Amino acid sequence: ETGVTQSPTHLIKTRGQQVTLRCSSQSGHNTVSWYQQALGQGPQFIFQYYREEENGRGNFPPRFSGLQFPNYSSELNVNALELDDSALYLCASSLPRGRARNEQYFGPGTRLTVT
């Protein structure tokens, strides 16, 4: 059973650019959630995808968008990057609530630095 994987590991972008982060969910998991973690803070929920549809969104602007593919892998896209977008971006996969305790499994994260 493979765990959650994310790519790339690190990324440096310039303010105003666009970025795409990728996540492969744990085998058998059809729900993917994305979180942003600023230095010294707990992760903040960005959005969740279930069976290729957005299934809940946190307090993030529309320039944060996502996709989920038929194989349940997912992308997080951020447009018009701002300095405050510098953070660790975490992806988590899970089975839907009611199945196997709904435990969320996190990937290693992508460290994004915006200069």
Added chain:
Amino acid sequence: KQEVTQIPAALSVPEGENLVLNCSFTDSAIYNLQWFRQDPGKGLTSLLLIQSSQREQTSGRLNASLDKSSGRSTLYIAASQPGDSATYLCAVPQGGSEKLVFGKGTKLTVNP
């Protein structure tokens, strides 16, 4: 709106000591609570998940308890080791959703 607080923010102990990390949450209508470990610059490792119907869960030297009515959970680490040094985060779902709300974590340092 669910809010999670973790106390203390940082803790430094000598090797071998037993310790307790605290987590409190404002909305007791949760269906589970999860404790995670995070090493510097790394992702989150799930340690324990407690369902709302349970009062505690154990894994090795770790024991987590849950008191929904008072909005509290504790993570007990027995016989701490330097390898336990990390940040420990607790998280609960927001309302009936699967969105997790996290505390800011407790940074634990275990000194040899």
